[in-house]
Amino acid sequence: MHIFHSFRILVDQKLCFIETIKTSIAELTLLDDKIIHCFVEDNAEFDLDQMIEIREGNHALARGEDYCVLLEAGSFTDFSKKAKEASASNEHSTGRIALAIISNNLAMKILTDIYLRINKPVSPTKAFKSKLEALEWLKGKRDLHYLQKNSSVKRNAS
Numbered sequence: 001m002h003i004f005h006s007f008r009i010l011v012d013q014k015l016c017f018i019e020t021i022k023t024s025i026a027e028l029t030l031l032d033d034k035i036i037h038c039f040v041e042d043n044a045e046f047d048l049d050q051m052i053e054i055r056e057g058n059h060a061l062a063r064g065e066d067y068c069v070l071l072e073a074g075s076f077t078d079f080s081k082k083a084k085e086a087s088a089s090n091e092h093s094t095g096r097i098a099l100a101i102i103s104n105n106l107a108m109k110i111l112t113d114i115y116l117r118i119n120k121p122v123s124p125t126k127a128f129k130s131k132l133e134a135l136e137w138l139k140g141k142r143d144l145h146y147l148q149k150n151s152s153v154k155r156n157a158s
Contacts, residue, residue, distance in 0.1 A: 021057040025050050028057045034067045034097075034146075035138050042074035048082040055092055066095050066145060068138040070131065072102040079111070088119035098124040098141035100134035 021028045025044040029037045036058050040046060058067060073079075086092045087099075099121065103109040112127040124141055128134035 019061055021061060023053045023057055026054055028061055030061045034065055034142055036061050036067055037070045040073040040077050042076060044077045046077055046083050047080040048086055051083045051086045066097050068098045068142050069096060070100050070134055084115055084119050088121040090122050093122040096123045097145045098138055100138050101127045102131060102134060103127040104129060
């Protein structure tokens, strides 16, 4: 079940509209234009059902547009084999430009490295120690994606 929240905050003298979706194990927040932060709760059992629920939440926040994901898993989160396979697949990657995974401890770093080597995700996927580095990488992937998409549309129109 999705619980949808939206609220307004003042940032640098600008009114910002923040949207968040709460799933059974995660909170999805639209951080920046087409970048979604997925924070998975501590001790979560992340299986295929939760993967699908999160994908649906991402699609809802992105409103049919392509998007990037910043994944931050809580302590002792357990990702099932089926969830890892689904996450790397074409079906689950539809609409996802790129995935940045925050690996801020050794256990998460090892799990992420194994995931990248074994599952070979379809969309660009990379591990980072810091959110700032991850966000910069995602912004670059997003900007390049939309630049290529817009130039392709202009070529087809002429």
